[in-house]
Amino acid sequence: SQQGEEDPQALSIQEGENATMNCSYKTSINNLQWYRQNSGRGLVHLILIRSNEREKHSGRLRVTLDTSKKSSSLLITASRAADTASYFCATVLTGTASKLTFGTGTRLQVTL
Amino acid sequence: DTAVSQTPKYLVTQMGNDKSIKCEQNLGHDTMYWYKQDSKKFLKIMFSYNNKELIINETVPNRFSPKSPDKAHLNLHINSLELGDSAVYFCASSQQPAGTDTQYFGPGTRLTVL
Numbered sequence: 001s002q003q004g005e006e007d008p009q010a011l012s013i014q015e016g017e018n019a020t021m022n023c024s025y026k027t028s029i030n031n032l033q034w035y036r037q038n039s040g041r042g043l044v045h046l047i048l049i050r051s052n053e054r055e056k057h058s059g060r061l062r063v064t065l066d067t068s069k070k071s072s073s074l075l076i077t078a079s080r081a082a083d084t085a086s087y088f089c090a091t092v093l094t095g096t097a098s099k100l101t102f103g104t105g106t107r108l109q110v111t112l
Numbered sequence: 113d114t115a116v117s118q119t120p121k122y123l124v125t126q127m128g129n130d131k132s133i134k135c136e137q138n139l140g141h142d143t144m145y146w147y148k149q150d151s152k153k154f155l156k157i158m159f160s161y162n163n164k165e166l167i168i169n170e171t172v173p174n175r176f177s178p179k180s181p182d183k184a185h186l187n188l189h190i191n192s193l194e195l196g197d198s199a200v201y202f203c204a205s206s207q208q209p210a211g212t213d214t215q216y217f218g219p220g221t222r223l224t225v226l
Contacts, residue, residue, distance in 0.1 A: 033214075042116070042202055042217035043155075086153060099168055100215065102155040 004089045004103025012109040019076040021106040023089030024069075030092040032065055032072050033100065037086045046074075046087075051094075079110045115139050116218035118203050124224045125193055132189045133221045135203030143167075144186040145204040145215065146178060155202070161186055162209060190223075198225045 035043040062075040090100040159178040160168035203218040
């Protein structure tokens with residue numbers, strides 16, 4: 001089974017609203033990363049958060065990590081139509097420095 | 113200039129054929145990867161090379177054989193293609209192994225096996 005499960009599977013919001021996506025994982029991690037994938041394109045790295053960090057920001061993105069609950073969330077504030085994409089969390093398990101294990105993804109649709 | 117490029121972008125072929133997908137990165141990275149994304153968008157690592165040496169080999173049929181002629185290239189050869197091989201294949205690279213560094217992805221190769 002996948003290491004990362006994302007919730008919701010799909011999210012539809014209006015431009016200007018905030019979007020929150022959640023990722024849960026099963027085993028101890030070294031770090032967790034979020035990626036965006038536009039339709040028909042490759043993945044683009046957004047943020048990396050290490051296991052000893054609780055929150056990171058990058059522009060309109062805010063990522064939190066709760067290792068006790070084995071979960072992370074990605075918040076996109078003041079969303080734009082251009083944010084429409086699939087968002088994936090990916091974990092690096094403790095002791096496996098070379099490998100990213102991706103979650104199932106959340107498909108975000110931002111409408112005007 | 114494209115950082116990670118793949119060719120071809122689309123590949124349509126018959127069952128039983130042999131095909132190759134090429135990947136090149138001009139970022140000077142040491143580590144390269146191949147991923148498979150299925151129709152449900154689930155992305156799974158297949159192989160990883162660091163300095164031309166294989167460091168990850170997931171449970172992939174031996175019909176799939178990666179080859180890294182140099183640090184900037186990682187090609188994927190697939191023998192005896194099957195219907196289930198239809199997917200989008202992504203190449204990626206990073207300076208350090210994935211656990212410590214950002215991965216940069218190519219645009220993908222959509223393989224359709226008829």
